[in-house]
Amino acid sequence: MKRRKKNLNFHIGLTISVVMLIMIVVGLFYTPYNPEAMNSALKNAGMSLAHPFGCDNFGRDILSRIMVGSRTTVLVGLATVVIGTFFGIIIGAFTGYFGGMADEILMRIMDALLAFPSILLALVIIGLFEPSTWNLIMALGIAFIPSFARIVRSEFLRCKNMDYVTAAKLNGAGDMRVMFVHILPNTIKVLSSSVLIGFNNAVLAEAGMSFLGIGVMPPDPSLGRMMSEAQSYIFSNPGFAIFPGMILILIILGISLIGSYLE
Amino acid sequence: MNAKKIIKKFIFMLLTLLLVSFLVFLAFAIIPGDPAVHKLGTQATPESLEALREEMGLNRPFFARYASWLISFVKGDMGISYSYNLPVGSMILDKLPITLTMTALAFMFVLIITFPTGILCAKHNGGKLDRFIVILNQIMMSVPSFFGGILITIIFGVVLKLFMPGGYISYTKNFTKFLGYMCFPAIAIAIPKAAMSIKLLRSSILSEAEKDYARTAYSHGNTTGDVLIHHVLQNAMIPVVTFLGMALADIFAGSIIIEQVFNIPGMGRILLSSISNRDYPVVMAILVLLSSAVIIINFIVDIVYGIIDPRVSQDD
Numbered sequence: 013m014k015r016r017k018k019n020l021n022f023h024i025g026l027t028i029s030v031v032m033l034i035m036i037v038v039g040l041f042y043t044p045y046n047p048e049a050m051n052s053a054l055k056n057a058g059m060s061l062a063h064p065f066g067c068d069n070f071g072r073d074i075l076s077r078i079m080v081g082s083r084t085t086v087l088v089g090l091a092t093v094v095i096g097t098f099f100g101i102i103i104g105a106f107t108g109y110f111g112g113m114a115d116e117i118l119m120r121i122m123d124a125l126l127a128f129p130s131i132l133l134a135l136v137i138i139g140l141f142e143p144s145t146w147n148l149i150m151a152l153g154i155a156f157i158p159s160f161a162r163i164v165r166s167e168f169l170r171c172k173n174m175d176y177v178t179a180a181k182l183n184g185a186g187d188m189r190v191m192f193v194h195i196l197p198n199t200i201k202v203l204s205s206s207v208l209i210g211f212n213n214a215v216l217a218e219a220g221m222s223f224l225g226i227g228v229m230p231p232d233p234s235l236g237r238m239m240s241e242a243q244s245y246i247f248s249n250p251g252f253a254i255f256p257g258m259i260l261i262l263i264i265l266g267i268s269l270i271g272s273y274l275e
Numbered sequence: 276m277n278a279k280k281i282i283k284k285f286i287f288m289l290l291t292l293l294l295v296s297f298l299v300f301l302a303f304a305i306i307p308g309d310p311a312v313h314k315l316g317t318q319a320t321p322e323s324l325e326a327l328r329e330e331m332g333l334n335r336p337f338f339a340r341y342a343s344w345l346i347s348f349v350k351g352d353m354g355i356s357y358s359y360n361l362p363v364g365s366m367i368l369d370k371l372p373i374t375l376t377m378t379a380l381a382f383m384f385v386l387i388i389t390f391p392t393g394i395l396c397a398k399h400n401g402g403k404l405d406r407f408i409v410i411l412n413q414i415m416m417s418v419p420s421f422f423g424g425i426l427i428t429i430i431f432g433v434v435l436k437l438f439m440p441g442g443y444i445s446y447t448k449n450f451t452k453f454l455g456y457m458c459f460p461a462i463a464i465a466i467p468k469a470a471m472s473i474k475l476l477r478s479s480i481l482s483e484a485e486k487d488y489a490r491t492a493y494s495h496g497n498t499t500g501d502v503l504i505h506h507v508l509q510n511a512m513i514p515v516v517t518f519l520g521m522a523l524a525d526i527f528a529g530s531i532i533i534e535q536v537f538n539i540p541g542m543g544r545i546l547l548s549s550i551s552n553r554d555y556p557v558v559m560a561i562l563v564l565l566s567s568a569v570i571i572i573n574f575i576v577d578i579v580y581g582i583i584d585p586r587v588s589q590d591d
Contacts, residue, residue, distance in 0.1 A: 021413075120290075120291070120294060121294065121298075123291060124291055124294040124295045124298060125298070128295075128528075128562070128565075128566050128569070129524060129525055129528035129529070129565075129569065131528060131529070131531070131532070132528050132531075132562065132565060132566070135531075135546070135550065136299075136302065136558070136562060138550070139550035139553075139558055140302060140303075140306045212417075216419050219419055219421075219422075220419065220421060220532050223421050223532060223535065224531075224532060224535060224547060225547075226547070226550070226551075239421070239422060239425060240535075242425075243425070243535075243536070246425065246428060246429055246432075246433060246440065247433055247440075250429050250433070253422075253425045253429070254425075254426070254429070257419075257422035257425060257426070260419060260422065261414070261417045261418055261419075261422070262417075264417040264419075265413065265414060265417040268413070268416065268417060269413065272413075
């Protein structure tokens with residue numbers, strides 16, 4: 013019974029994610045309208061056959077902008093997770109495997125960094141530099157390293173005294189080989205579900221930062237930016253805010269359903 | 276949890292606070308850009324710049340500056356804002372009640388929603404109500420708080436006209452109306468957090484309810500509700516308390532975003548404007564305060580954890 017329910021969750025999640033992915037991939041080649049094309053006659057136009065999601069305050073087609081904007085959102089999320097996991101694995105592997113003084117110091121710094129909620133940390137980094145898509149990716153990436161490092165470290169701590177590691181060492185495998193060829197693959201299970209959770213958090217953080225106006229910069233659309241632009245028009249054009257938000261929810265829902273299956 | 280352990284944790288917390296303050300100070304010390312140039316503008320003469328640097332203490336060695344900054348910070352002197360020329364402490368003190376009220380309300384909503392719903396779900400495990408709530412939960416978890424805020428504004432503000440969107444009322448003017456207005460952003464923050472903690476509480480209750488002591492309680496003739504509330508809940512709460520502690524910290528920091536949706540001039544507003552004005556004393560002060568709050572909350576959660584789960588104080 014439980015198994016079947018989990019499978020159902022997984023299938024729904026997968027379906028949603030695939031549909032979102034198709035929308036983003038199609039958006040690479042084709043959008044119903046030019047997402048940047050303004051049309052003063054269609055300012056804040058409601059839903060219609062020609063513009064299923066309506067138009068924004070400049071008369072731009074909302075569906076086309078969502079197709080391009082969710083690509084930005086997902087790419088920022090992916091890049092963030094890649095940075096976070098990569099450095100997280102390196103830091104976590106070395107500290108977990110070797111331990112000692114360096115481990116103590118690095119983990120205390122990681123703990124201190126974890127005390128900043130990730131969006132706050134990203135805000136500071138953006139505050140130190142200029143708001144731009146690249147800085148946003150870097151800021152979120154750095155903000156996500158500590159949590160990945162902690163997870164990888166605890167996995168390495170758990171594995172490093174296991175029989176297979178001792179066997180590999182007796183076979184003459186060097187530390188690097190033991191760490192990245194023998195232990196790392198065994199952490200995949202734990203790591204993959206935290207990667208999915210991390211991706212969702214990164215997507216949320218991107219949307220939040222862009223919503224505050226310090227993430228993705230115009231003219232690039234992103235789901236968060238669209239919602240922040242839509243804020244002034246919630247009386248006249250509620251769809252402008254609702255549709256990007258719904259797509260954002262679907263992206264997150266799809267991934268979290270897949271993630272709950274992996275757990 | 277014995278006193279020795281609490282003291283150890285307390286010292287540890289102080290060290291983390293120290294480290295955080297150091298990281299913040301370091302980050303703002305190594306960034307390019309001279310605060311003196313920023314304050315006087317690029318037209319300033321080298322002499323006046325040098326004089327100001329001397330006055331602001333920028334010429335002293337790094338650790339001396341850090342020490343004096345930290346000492347005056349602890350005493351409550353957080354420096355002078357570059358752009359407003361006001362003491363940072365009083366600027367923040369003005370906004371603190373707003374952010375604290377919102378955090379407290381949101382956390383209260385999380386608690387009010389979580390416990391009845393979580394217990395209800397566990398009691399009717401597998402039933403129609405349970406399945407409905409589980410599905411609803413999964414969706415609610417995916418609603419970003421600021422989008423929840425926009426939806427609440429559209430539904431309760433624009434359609435039902437229960438409040439005036441963007442019509443924030445200051446707590447000094449009318450405290451009741453202020454509280455009423457703050458309920459809406461608080462609900463927006465509370466919804467995804469409550470959804471997560473319901474999920475956690477529900478699965479935690481269900482796994483505890485399968486244990487022997489719960490079966491014994493059943494065999495003594497207790498009803499399901501009795502067993503869950505009087506026997507299982509206390510043990511099932513342990514992981515939830517950890518989560519709620521993290522959620523409280525998250526809510527506190529997340530209020531920055533939701534303030535934008537409801538046009539509330541709180542800590543988030545000054546943090547954002549100080550970031551764009553490069554008003555570093557304000558940014559540093561808010562960062563240190565927010566992260567200290569998170570660290571202190573975590574410390575308290577640790578202590579509470581030890582009280583409700585005696586097993587924790589026995590190991591290590």
